[in-house]
Amino acid sequence: MRVEPVPLGSVFRSRAKEEKAPTADKAPVTDSKQPRDPQAPKGRPTPKRSEAQTRRRSVANTPMTRKEAAKRQRDERRAQMERQRQALASGDERYLPARDKGPVRRFARDFVDSRVNISEFFLPLAVLILVLSMVRKPEVQSLVMLVWLAVIVLIVLDWIVTGFRLKKRLNERFPDQNKRGAIVYALMRSLQMRRLRLPKPQVKRGERP
Template structure:
């Protein structure tokens, strides 16, 4: 009788253990109830992969973090350099972005300006000033002063014209700092300007 009772108890315990194991395996294959005290929803595969990638890219030390920061900055500078050469406005520096700045560049690039010849002219004057002839030195100084005055007058002409054009084109837009931005562009020779000119001389912007 005792052996029969012990066998029955042992059999019931074995069945309960098997049931518990089956339930545990079922829980592993099915998402847990988010309302359960210790349960949580099983993450999606895409979320799990994203979390795994995030864990992999977290820098382990300060040197690694600095290296990753330098790599990101280098990639960003390369994007901006390519954008300046190709005109891709998505990656242009902040000072060159927007329809106002694009219009200013087109306005300046479509016109002749004396300022873009200032540097070549200054080189010629410098060469004349080192020659032994006093007459040439005096002439180079006078020519430089005359050209400088003409550049200032051309600045005023372009500046007033650009301000008027911006007021007509963008009446409800803040264009503060736009005129200096355009005048600084005139100091660069046309083929060296960045972003690259998109209009021809004489073409309407």
């Protein structure tokens, strides 16, 4: 009876290879072409875009030191002051100081700027009276007193007329809005020379606001 020879390879085959084969078959197949977020650590899921943006904002808004926080505040204040300065020159309502904001205050400014106010000549007249008061002559001193009294009376009369007319116009134009302080705001503005007023005048003289 003839016995067929058995191949030695099938007898002495490594058992470790047989154990590793099914494990390799069960390994998940990953798509190497799928892009991975560079911010996502290996072995972790890719974060959502909103989460990544929130994380970046928190890092950017969190100062590392007290010195950096103080520097950032100074830069923000400087930028805000620059915006206000440009707004005072251009009349941009978005960046004006709180005392100048609103349609009521804007109308009060335009009302004063459209008129010739006696009170706007107060500063140059005051300088002239001060110079004349240095002259030590009785007749000049008497003249200075009369001029000073006349200037005060004219300014008071001008304020009364301006305040009465402005109040009437404000009640017609803004019946339901808060107009508190608008009259005083306009009268204080009328004391300044036109070229020195801030915010800058946006209407011409004689133009109806």
